[in-house]
Amino acid sequence: MSTPTTALPKLLRDHQPQVLKEWKGHQQQSLATRRDLISDADLARQSERFLQAFTEALESGDSGQGAAWERLHEMLNELAIARAHAGFSPSDTAMFVFSLKQPVFDLIRRSMTKAEDATRESWQATLALDRLGLITTEFHQKGREDIIMRQQQAMMELSTPVVTLWKGILALPLIGTLDSERTQVVMESLLQRIVQSGASIAILDITGVPTVDTLVAQHLLKTVAAARLMGADCIISGIRPQIAQTIVHLGVDLKDVVTKATLADAFAIALTRTGLAVVSTGATPRQGGAKAPAASASSEA
Amino acid sequence: MEKIPILKMRSCLLVSIQVDMHDRLAMQLQDDLTERIAQTGVRGVLIDISALDMVDSFMGRMLGNIAAMSRVLDAETVLVGMQPAVAITLVELGMTLPGVRTALNVEKGMDLLEASIGADESVGG
Numbered sequence: 001m002s003t004p005t006t007a008l009p010k011l012l013r014d015h016q017p018q019v020l021k022e023w024k025g026h027q028q029q030s031l032a033t034r035r036d037l038i039s040d041a042d043l044a045r046q047s048e049r050f051l052q053a054f055t056e057a058l059e060s061g062d063s064g065q066g067a068a069w070e071r072l073h074e075m076l077n078e079l080a081i082a083r084a085h086a087g088f089s090p091s092d093t094a095m096f097v098f099s100l101k102q103p104v105f106d107l108i109r110r111s112m113t114k115a116e117d118a119t120r121e122s123w124q125a126t127l128a129l130d131r132l133g134l135i136t137t138e139f140h141q142k143g144r145e146d147i148i149m150r151q152q153q154a155m156m157e158l159s160t161p162v163v164t165l166w167k168g169i170l171a172l173p174l175i176g177t178l179d180s181e182r183t184q185v186v187m188e189s190l191l192q193r194i195v196q197s198g199a200s201i202a203i204l205d206i207t208g209v210p211t212v213d214t215l216v217a218q219h220l221l222k223t224v225a226a227a228r229l230m231g232a233d234c235i236i237s238g239i240r241p242q243i244a245q246t247i248v249h250l251g252v253d254l255k256d257v258v259t260k261a262t263l264a265d266a267f268a269i270a271l272t273r274t275g276l277a278v279v280s281t282g283a284t285p286r287q288g289g290a291k292a293p294a295a296s297a298s299s300e301a
Numbered sequence: 302m303e304k305i306p307i308l309k310m311r312s313c314l315l316v317s318i319q320v321d322m323h324d325r326l327a328m329q330l331q332d333d334l335t336e337r338i339a340q341t342g343v344r345g346v347l348i349d350i351s352a353l354d355m356v357d358s359f360m361g362r363m364l365g366n367i368a369a370m371s372r373v374l375d376a377e378t379v380l381v382g383m384q385p386a387v388a389i390t391l392v393e394l395g396m397t398l399p400g401v402r403t404a405l406n407v408e409k410g411m412d413l414l415e416a417s418i419g420a421d422e423s424v425g426g
Contacts, residue, residue, distance in 0.1 A: 191385030198405055225397040226388040231381060231404035 006124050009058040011111055012051070012104070020051055022103035030095045037086045046079060051100075054132075064131055076132060077139045084143030093140045097133040101126065160186050162193040169270045170199045170232075171263065175208030183219035187226055194232045201270040202227050205263050207238030217252040224257050233273070235259070237266035305330050307337050313345040313414055314338065314376075315407075319352045327363040334367060338374045344421070345414035346371050349407055351382030361396035368401040377417055378402065381410035 012019065024047055053072045060068040076097075083093045104125045112118035155176070163171045172190055176182075190202060204220065206212070212220075224234040237260040239247075247254060260266040271277060305326065308315040314337055316330070338346065348367070353360075368378040381404045391398070404410035 187389060188385065191388060194405065195385060198409075200405065200409065222392045226385075226392045229380075229388040229391055229398060229403055230383045230385065231406075231409065 006058075006121055007112075007117075008104075008108070008121050008125060009055055011107060011121075012055045012058065015107055015111075016051060016055070019100075019103045019107055020047060022106065023047055023051070023100050026099040026102055027096065030092075030099050037088060038083075046096075050075060050079075050096075054100075054128075058128065064128070072132070073135060076136050080136050080139035081143035081146075084140050084147065088140075090137050090140050094133045094137045097129055097136050101129055104129070156182070156185065160189050162189055164197060164199070165203070165267060166271070166274075166276070168197075168199050168274050169201050169203070169267070170194065170197065171203045171205060171267075173205045173208060173263075177211070178209060178216045178219050180215075180219065183223065187223045190223065191226060191230060194227060194230055199232060201233050201235065201273060203235045203237055203263065203266045203270060205238040205266070206236060206243070207240070207263070209238075209243075212243045212246055214250050214252060217247060217250070217254075221254075221257070233258070235266040235270060237261070237263045304333070307333055309337075309341055309343065312343055312418060313347055313411070314341070314343050315347050315349070317349040317352075321355075322353060322360055324359055327360065331363065331367055331370070335370050335374065338371060338376050344376055344418045346376050346378045347407065347410050347414060348378065348380050349382050349410075350380065350387070351384070351406070353387060354384055356387050356390055358394050358396065361391050361394060361398065365396070365398050365401060368398070372400070377414060379404055379410040379413050381405065381407055 024044060027043060027047065050072075053068070053075055057066075057068040057072045060066050063069075079096070080093055083096075105122055108118050108121045108125065112121060160182070161173065163173065165171045170190070170193055172186065174186065178186070193199070194202065204223065206220070209216065220236065224236070227234045235258045236254070239259055239261060258266075258269065260269065268278070303320060303326065305316060305318055305320070308317075314334070316334065318330075320326070334346065337343075346367075348364070350364075364380060368380070371378045379402045380398070383403065402413060404413050
């Protein structure tokens with residue numbers, strides 16, 4: 001696209017302060033709802049830098065390529081990502097560019113005497129600004145995707161702790177929805193810990209699992225089966241009344257697995273199985289219950 | 302020809318699989334083990350697979366078969382030392398070895414065997 005150089009860059013440079021002023025007005029109007037997310041000073045600085053870079057880019061040619069255009073894209077990238085992080089919507093971000101149209105058209109209409117020239121200039125300006133607007137939206141999208149990726153990673157990392165409750169007793173408090181990928185991570189970390197600690201009992205606590213469907217139940221059963229193959233027994237605890245109903249309605253078979261309503265019940269049975277018991281010391285409890293588990297004489301035959 | 306050693310320890314047989322298990326070796330083990338159980342009249346078999354880091358469905362079935370055959374010959378089988386990766390593979394293959402007892406290591410497996418043999422004998426008089 002090698003049209004003869006237009007008069008627009010010169011016009012913009014000559015009337016920069018006035019265009020800037022009008023543009024700011026339009027932006028503030030379109031941003032009326034999100035004024036809390038960005039300060040006036042920041043907005044003014046961004047607008048000034050953008051207009052300057054836009055003028056320079058237009059002066060270098062309207063091909064959309066070259067060093068000046070790349071600088072402009074770079075700037076839009078920064079701006080879009082910053083706005084994505086601040087919580088602007090895609091259209092709010094794109095409006096930053098699109099709201100420049102009206103001041104530019106006004107300027108062209110005022111300065112051009114011939115209708116034919118004005119139309120041509122307007123067309124050029126529309127092309128350039130539309131392209132920039134689309135690029136801004138794309139950058140904004142990318143910024144949002146980065147955020148989502150980081151959050152997914154963070155959720156993955158914090159969601160699978162294996163806790164040692166007592167010597168030989170592990171607990172796995174599951175929180176959030178269980179999908180195949182997470183179950184895999186949970187299963188691997190549990191089995192790894194069983195090998196490391198030599199634990200013989202693992203308690204899977206599903207208090208924090210919002211819903212149990214057939215798939216989740218299947219994942220749980222797989223984990224239990226794998227732990228059993230390694231020689232550790234599993235107890236599933238934290239089954240809420242609604243979940244018990246769902247499990248039965250779905251026809252999921254949990255006959256081969258020991259299930260308990262609370263983690264405390266599961267811990268009690270785990271202690272019994274390892275030949276331990278919780279006894280009262282007779283001392284008056286001062287801070288919480290003074291309980292001390294001690295090995296009882298009888299071992300589990 | 303390589304062979305998997307079967308050791309007698311008190312009233313149990315101890316099998317430790319230390320080499321890559323291929324199909325013929327597994328069949329050989331099945332033969333030898335049933336033979337030894339019948340000969341010695343032991344009440345427990347302990348199979349250590351801690352060195353096994355790969356299994357297929359055939360191996361899974363063999364382990365299940367060996368346990369079932371031992372039970373017919375009145376010997377309890379305990380499978381010990383399964384690696385996490387092996388456990389996950391077997392579960393994904395749908396082979397949860399329902400008839401086989403398991404333990405984390407040889408020591409715990411021995412405890413388990415002795416406990417169940419002891420309980421049996423005290424009941425039997």
